[in-house]
Amino acid sequence: MIENFRLTHDALDVATVYAIADSARNGAVVLMSGMVRNQTGGRAVDYLDYQAYESMALQVFQDISDRCRKQFPDITEVVIHHRLGKLKIGEISVLVAVSSPHRAEAFDACRFAIDTLKIDAPIWKKEFWLDGVSSWVNCPI
Numbered sequence: 791m792i793e794n795f796r797l798t799h800d801a802l803d804v805a806t807v808y809a810i811a812d813s814a815r816n817g818a819v820v821l822m823s824g825m826v827r828n829q830t831g832g833r834a835v836d837y838l839d840y841q842a843y844e845s846m847a848l849q850v851f852q853d854i855s856d857r858c859r860k861q862f863p864d865i866t867e868v869v870i871h872h873r874l875g876k877l878k879i880g881e882i883s884v885l886v887a888v889s890s891p892h893r894a895e896a897f898d899a900c901r902f903a904i905d906t907l908k909i910d911a912p913i914w915k916k917e918f919w920l921d922g923v924s925s926w927v928n929c930p931i
Contacts, residue, residue, distance in 0.1 A: 795851035796871040797844050802882045811867040811887035818893035820900040824884040826877045830927075834920040840874045840883060843912040847872070850911045854903050858888065862899040865890040870903065872913060883915075 794810060804823060811819045826838050855868035869887040877883055886904045890896040907913075918924040 793871075794855070794867065794869045795848050797842055797847055797874055798871070799873070799875040802871050802873050802885050804882070804885060807869050807871055807885040807887045810869045811889040813866060813889065815891060816866055816889040816896075817891045818896040819887060819889045820893070820896040821885065821887040822900050822904050823882050824904070826879050826881050826883055828879045830917060835879065836918045836920045837879070838877045838883065839916045839918065840872070840877065841914045841916075842872070842874055844874075846912050850907070854906050854910070857906065858899045858903055861902065862888075862890070862895045864892065864895050865899050868899070868903060870907065872907075872911070874913075 804821065808819060808821055811821070827835065829835055851870040854870065858865060858868050865888055867887070867889045869885070871885045873883050884907070886900055886907065888896050888900040888903060890899065915927045916924055917927050
């Protein structure tokens with residue numbers, strides 16, 4: 791089953807998300823890949839753990855798509871897949887793809903989607919540092 795909105799503990803696949811967003815009517819597919827980096831604020835990261843209020847997060851993904859379509863009426867698809875659980879350095883935590891006949895709208899809508907997701911989605915990230923300390927980061931609601 792092809793899903794525009796997905797939360798999963800499995801690895802995210804760029805090719806799958808791109809294929810969902812792609813169609814013959816598009817001139818552009820913009821895909822943003824968020825990955826686990828090895829440091830935050832100069833502090834060495836060991837791994838991240840993502841948790842979510844899943845049913846609400848999926849509704850927020852739909853709301854983001856609806857808001858994108860209202861603000862950028864020519865876009866054809868919005869795809870949001872987010873990973874949950876323990877993620878190591880270099881693993882993909884989120885993929886957002888937006889397609890449109892023209893690149894400017896696709897870029898603008900993709901940026902709007904990821905920025906809104908970071909603020910509105912009930913997805914929580916806990917950072918675990920190499921020194922054994924951990925803390926929750928920028929938790930919405």
